[in-house]
Amino acid sequence: MSSTYRILVVGPSWVGDMVMAQSLFMALKQQHKNCSIDVLAPEWSLAIMERMPEVRKAIVMPLGHGKFDFKGRKALGKKLRVEEYDESIVLPNSWKSALTPYFANIPKRTGYVGEVRWGLLNNSRRLDKNLLTKTVQRFVALASPPNAIVPVIPQPRLLIDPASVDVAKATFGVEASEAKVLGLCPGAEYGPAKRWPEEHYAAVAKKALENGWQVYLFGSAKDEPVTAKINELAGGSCRDFAGKTNLTEALDLMSLCDVVISNDSGLMHVAAALNIKTIALYGSSDPNFTPPLHPDADVITLGLECSPCFKRECPLGHLDCLTKISPERVLSLMDVA
DSSP states (O other): OOSSEEEEEEOOSSHHHHHHHHHHHHHHHHHOTTEEEEEEEOGGGHHHHTTOTTEEEEEEOOSOTTOOOHHHHHHHHHHHGGGOOSEEEEOSOOSGGGHHHHHTTOSEEEEEOTTTOBTTBSEEEOOOTTTOOSHHHHHHHTTSOTTOOOOOOOOOOOOOOHHHHHHHHHHTTOOOOSSOEEEEEOOOTTOGGGOOOHHHHHHHHHHHHHTTOEEEEOOOGGGHHHHHHHHHHTTSOSEEOTTTSOHHHHHHHHTTOSEEEEESSHHHHHHHHTTOEEEEEOSSSOTTTSOOSOTTOEEEOOOOTTOOOOOSSOTTSSOHHHHTSOHHHHHTTSOOO
16 A cells, blocks of 8 residues: 555635645645645636645536536546555535545545535544634644644745746737736625725726726626726726636736736635735725635624624615725735826
């Protein structure tokens, strides 16, 4: 038998969670000096895991997010038996996510009980939400024995590949410049209650442009109307990459930024993991639950009586938790002169 301790991690389905999962991978490397980590995850996440040196191999989960497909998960598990994993760690809490490691005959199957997964997991944990208050703590705790003290959290660090950055710059015609670059991430997959107003983003962009900065706008195709509006309000001088890049290109272009301002989103976690000065804006969500994992990140939240509400849309109709975060307050955290 190989002396390498072989681990299969069933990864999460969201960008931010996948970035935070790197802290678990780092903790596993600390716990098991000779281990290899494979990650079963959606295809989009390969772009992130390629920048995580802790991951030996990414395995594409062929089943779509939310798709049950018992037979497909069983077949995938049987296919993975040849890997002879010693342990699996299941990060999602769903019952179906624990099926593939079970059918892969992995002897130690770790995770939280979640959707009553007794049997599917034989090293199951009860989650103490009062002790493990952050998502990343819950991930990293799975690297340690049950009832261990709250773990020290390794900071995610995505590698930057200069050759890949050069390709992205050539693809999008980004020329060398001594100007500072401000990245704006105005989208949020969860809903409008996590989005700082376009007018506020535009005010910050306009001020940065007036002071000689370049401004890059990042987001998915769904965010294109938002970034287009911000660019219009800012005078049309921003570089709008929303919907035009894949995740690898977005990561490479973001690595050129000096400062990133973002809603609570996956790209916020990417920016922090790229060691970029990150200013994170929180409205309906809780910065104590999913903060950017960088010691120098600036988090702005107003802590109103009605927040965090965790709603997709403001139930009171005013969105004060975000609209009352002024552009001036954000600008005060960056030297735009």
